Amino acid sequence: EPEVTQTPSHQVTQMGQEVILRCVPISNHLYFYWYRQILGQKVEFLVSFYNNEISEKSEIFDDQFSVERPDGSNFTLKIRSTKLEDSAMYFCASDNLLDTQYFGPGTRLTVL
Amino acid sequence: AQSVTQLGSHVSVSEGALVLLRCNYSSSVPPYLFWYVQYPNQGLQLLLKYTSAATLVKGINGFEAEFKKSETSFHLTKPSAHMSDAAEYFCAVSDLRGFKTIFGAGTRLFVKA
Numbered sequence: 001e002p003e004v005t006q007t008p009s010h011q012v013t014q015m016g017q018e019v020i021l022r023c024v025p026i027s028n029h030l031y032f033y034w035y036r037q038i039l040g041q042k043v044e045f046l047v048s049f050y051n052n053e054i055s056e057k058s059e060i061f062d063d064q065f066s067v068e069r070p071d072g073s074n075f076t077l078k079i080r081s082t083k084l085e086d087s088a089m090y091f092c093a094s095d096n097l098l099d100t101q102y103f104g105p106g107t108r109l110t111v112l
Numbered sequence: 113a114q115s116v117t118q119l120g121s122h123v124s125v126s127e128g129a130l131v132l133l134r135c136n137y138s139s140s141v142p143p144y145l146f147w148y149v150q151y152p153n154q155g156l157q158l159l160l161k162y163t164s165a166a167t168l169v170k171g172i173n174g175f176e177a178e179f180k181k182s183e184t185s186f187h188l189t190k191p192s193a194h195m196s197d198a199a200e201y202f203c204a205v206s207d208l209r210g211f212k213t214i215f216g217a218g219t220r221l222f223v224k225a
């Protein structure tokens with residue numbers, strides 16, 4: 001069965017550093033998403049991406065965040081200057097709009 | 113704006129008992145509704161989804177949910193709990209465009225032997 005993959009599984013960084021979280025969506029999917037889940041809290045929508053541009057973003061997705069599809073397979077989330085409160089599990093997802101949304105296993109980001 | 117409320121952050125049932133996890137939604141447009149399960153240290157797995165077809169939706173692992181527009185509810189049920197059902201369950205809603213999925217706070221299901 002096709003699956004969404006994410007790397008790394010765990011990223012530790014110092015406050016103020018830039019991090020890039022990587023995702024490989026399912027190959028024939030056109031819509032891509034990032035969500036985050038702070039430990040013990042609910043899953044929160046960050047951004048959706050289609051046709052090389054952001055479709056929708058939440059208030060969490062401020063200027064510190066950016067997304068990119070640098071090639072035909074990867075979908076990345078960049079946090080320019082990490083803060084302690086960015087520590088969370090970040091999930092990538094993909095689908096073909098209103099079809100089943102497949103989630104990756106997540107990247108646990110720890111900001112020290 | 114859309115929102116989801118899950119009643120009960122923790123639910124405990126005995127093995128073999130009925131599982132009922134409650135979800136109420138708010139949406140100004142016809143919603144698409146989902147239930148996801150998350151096992152410890154894993155990602156989200158779709159259990160079932162409602163997309164305006166049949167109001168009773170059957171999912172994986174014996175779960176089902178019924179969309180009740182009059183009650184703005186989408187409760188998840190399973191007739192007989194199994195130990196392997198112990199996990200966190202999230203109800204979620206999206207609009208017809210599907211660009212954004214809003215999740216509830218989650219309900220942790222405990223299954224006692």
